[in-house]
Amino acid sequence: MNAVEIEEAVSDLVLQPFDAAEFPFQFITAFGAKKATVDRLRKGDTNQSDVGGVLQRNNIHIGIAPAGEVAETLARLRASPKTASAKAKFLIATDGETVEAEDLIGGDVVACAYADLPRHFAMFLPLAGISTVKEIKNNPIDVKATGRLNKLYVELLKDNPDWATEDRRHELNQFMARLIFCFFAEDTGIFREHQFTETITQMSHAAHGSGEEQWGNTHEVLTELFRAMDTPVTHEGNLDPRYRQAANIRPYADAFPYVNGGLFTGAVDAPRFSRTARAYLLRAGELDWKEINPDIFGSMIQAVAEDDERGELGMHYTSVPNILKVLNPLFLDDLREQLEAAGDSKQKLRNLRKRLGNIRVFDPACGSGNFLVIAYKQMRAIEAEIVTRLGGEASLKLAERRSAIPLSNFYGIEIKGFAAEVARLALLIAEFQADCLYLSQQEARAMVLPLHKTGQITIGNALRLDWLEVCPPVGATLAEEVDLAGPTGRLALEDNGLDEGGRVETYICGNPPYAGYNKQSSSQKEDLAHVFSPLIKRWGNLDYVAGWFANAARYLDHTGGGAAFVSTNTISQGGQVPVLWPLILSLRQQIGFAHTSFKWSNLAAHNAGITVIIVGIRPVSAAPAILFEEGPEGTTVRRIDNINGYLAPARDIFVKPSSVAVSNLAKMNFGNHPYYAADLILSQQEARALVIEDSRVAAFLRPYYGSTEVIYGTPRICIWVNDADAEQAAAIPTLQRRFDSVRADRVAKPDDSSASALVSFPYRFRDQVESKQYFIAVPQTSSENRPYLPCDLIAAPAVVSFKCFAIHDAPLWNLALVASRLHWVWIGAVCARLEMRFSYSNTLGWNTFPVPKLTEQDKADLTRTAENILLAREAHFPATIADLYDPDAMPDDLRRAHEENDEVLERIFIGRRFRNDTERLERLFDLYTKMTANAGTKGMATKKSKVA
């Protein structure tokens, strides 16, 4: 359940007659408890209450109070030893009249009428596994508003199928935006209080009957109201039909002011309202909209249109803390520093205010405008401090009191019409609220109508549009835009004396969509081709988000300023790094700041499973770069010379995949890829059953190792048939059946040429590589929490799957390298990761691993330390690698064996142990650079992706 559904469930609960026996179960059900959980609690199996209530372990202790003894009951719950021992997070007591509750972790306390419980539902959200964040806790209004609008939207679409078409969808979006504005206006004094909802209640009648009559007249009333808001109030005797008198506006509508500002121009129709839709409309109007939080509301409201929107672009809402991680280092911190430096100097303060008015914020994936709204609010806060230091509003001329920050400085690109509409509106609301806060409600109201120019949101595909046209780099444009606002709009710059010589700064920000190369749709691939094909030859492995970085770099190359996005961390890893970041450098941009990988989270019920980074780019400069390193202990900040494409504090280096090792290492093979040969892979039970069925099968079975099998020491079994034995194997019916099935799977992929080519070889995997005696196995994916990479020595005839790399029949000192801390550091730095997991690669990690030339003595030493590692493991038989390398429980002898191994290897590198991993990585980067500098003579097989 998400927060919206929970709010509805709690609201429904308190509307029903109070049932003392059932309330505890109804309550936890409202927060998403499963039926089985509730049944067990009801039966008493899991109910741990010792005071006659209901106690759900790790969650809540609920007490039903005798009438009038709610406080006493809560005290009993609090005093109950079981409350603590069962780790209850919440207490709640009620008699059906009043409710008292306590959040034992957060410390919040609530006492209210039973019927008001829904107003406090957010406090209990942890019960549903939703961690509360300040925004939602303080503003259940946003959740309610979203739920009600969502229902209205769906209902309107159902009743007005003709509005579901491509063209009219825009009209419906605009219609919804108008409604939101009107709700907001009637609760904030822009209209008379409740004027809009009351007018609809009185003037429209609910639908009834059939035929046309079944729709009632709600749509006609709304059309008339909106027509009035689009018609200026007349001057006496003026018969121009554009004005009210001549336009024949009905009296009930004439009471509304002229709003316009683009919001009410265009289509005049309203959709038809069924009885249900009208009810939803009025219920939405009942909410107190002045508390709306435009930054989070906008994102939540996107859910309104979500079900029916085809694309998923811009759907992922960025939390406010994460937005600030982008905006603060991008430009807000600098403004604050300048404010600090200005002290009380009037001249400096005026200059800073002038600068604020010349800053443009541009979000080329703006969705409903979160980043723009937060940026606006932060800038207004800074401006307010300037005004205070200038002596407060009272000392300023009227013209100077008004904000110097025009909404028209806020630019966006958004592919979805509804979101764009919400973004424009959210900015207007943010401005109105800022005016209320920093000027006065009265002035804010006086200035808001008619609506003036808002953010300039272009509807379209950000990878197809020319950003220089969407947000033109010309300084003159700015003044022009502001003039358009007219006398009632934002203050023209000249009035404040703010324009002269003002340099326009543009900051690009946002959270664009992510899609890895093997998840991209064909149109997304075309988008990337459009961006990258003029720039570089090979771009096919880039994530969709890389298109935004490339466009931003090109834009900044024309305008200066800066750009920062939240991004999937994959663009700073593995094969994407040597493609994307040399291009950014060639466009004369560099990384100015970055946050290293952290887990994505927001208020959504189901968070996207993704790990993200934040990267800011800027024109190349000598200024220090700022690296925010995210660790388990929190975030550390470093000012350093350079941040490279791996987000490492080191000079620019690009490790390209290589098919041959740059050092003198043994060859490491990619594992055997089945390619639609699932029926050749068996569990140990299946394999036994097969042998029982026909003992001849045994000759064709091999232990089969992927990542899991190596780490847990338990192989699966595969059917392994060499070409020479194919006929003999096919003569065994139980094998033949499996071969038929493999053939069918491959035939079913006619478009996959690799699969087609294998149709005639259904008895084997695509690859068939095996060892003579043994191999060193290196799992493809493994946890990042172990202090060393997992690897093992495994005897033939076992084989590896494509989830495991193998060095066949090679000297053991190779294992010493794989198992070294240096290799752990290198793989972690230059290979891709799955989230944070290690994702091993032979081409990116093994073949590129820089190692000084090893003498025979070195090799002998490393062979010995490798043997010691294996011996130490054996001493703990049958412990698995997972057991042995548990970061909290690694046996001392094994740890010593690794220390010794590292000691020997690191002496070969620098004659002593490295101090830490940072020093290791620096040395590895240096050595790699040296070793690949004269690659031509070494026969390196790198292919350079040429930068145009």
Add this chain to the structure above:
DNA sequence: AATCCGACACCCG
């Protein structure tokens, strides 16, 4: 002809 990566997928405590 071989490999990279997942706005993930799944498993087990």
Add this chain to the structure above:
DNA sequence: CGGGTGTCGGATT
């Protein structure tokens, strides 16, 4: 039911 940890497919070089 969510933190911990690696499958499997299929586009790409």
